[in-house]
Amino acid sequence: MRFKSGFTLIELMLVVxxxxxLVAMVMPRxxxxxxxxxxxxASADINANIATALKLYELDNGIFPSSEEGLNAxxxxxxxxxxxxxxxxxxxxxxxxxxxxxxxxxxxHRVQDYDLYSLGRDGVExxxxxxxxx
Numbered sequence: 001m002r003f004k005s006g007f008t009l010i011e012l013m014l015v016v017x018x019x020x021x022l023v024a025m026v027m028p029r030x031x032x033x034x035x036x037x038x039x040x041x042a043s044a045d046i047n048a049n050i051a052t053a054l055k056l057y058e059l060d061n062g063i064f065p066s067s068e069e070g071l072n073a074x075x076x077x078x079x080x081x082x083x084x085x086x087x088x089x090x091x092x093x094x095x096x097x098x099x100x101x102x103x104x105x106x107x108x109h110r111v112q113d114y115d116l117y118s119l120g121r122d123g124v125e126x127x128x129x130x131x132x133x134x
Contacts, residue, residue: 035121038096042118042130045093050074050101050116051132053088060085064105064114071103095130097121109133 053074058064060083065073069080074088093101095118107115110133117131 038121039130041096042120045095046101046116046118046130046132050089050093054114054116056088057081057084057086058113065103067104071101095119097123099123107133 050071054064057074061081063080065071065078066080069078071089071093072078073081074086075092077084077086095101097118097120099119102117102119103114105114107113109115109131115131115133117129117133119125120128120130122128
């Protein structure tokens with residue numbers, strides 16, 4: 001008699017059940033992480049990357065770009081720039097949801113300098129916005 005090697009149906013079903021149980025435990029922990037990563041990236045842009053570029057612009061020119069000039073003043077020389085040493089950013093500032101960051105100077109929340117924010121996931125002003133005044 002020859003011996004046949006291989007797995008029985010019971011053994012295969014046990015492996016599938018174990019894998020299913022592991023997936024059921026891990027999946028709830030991973031859901032929502034993508035949105036958290038987008039919020040963290042927007043916060044880093046607002047509080048570090050774009051903020052540094054705006055501070056360099058202000059250091060060179062004595063003022064922040066006006067609301068009309070917007071963040072484009074960090075990429076190309078604007079008419080109000082006296083000592084422009086840019087570009088201060090390598091690319092157009094786009095938030096993780098694919099929209100431009102909102103900028104106003106002087107700000108309504110931070111009147112001493114500027115307001116900079118992203119409209120977040122829903123694209124309208126709401127509680128999911130990421131900003132530099134909170």
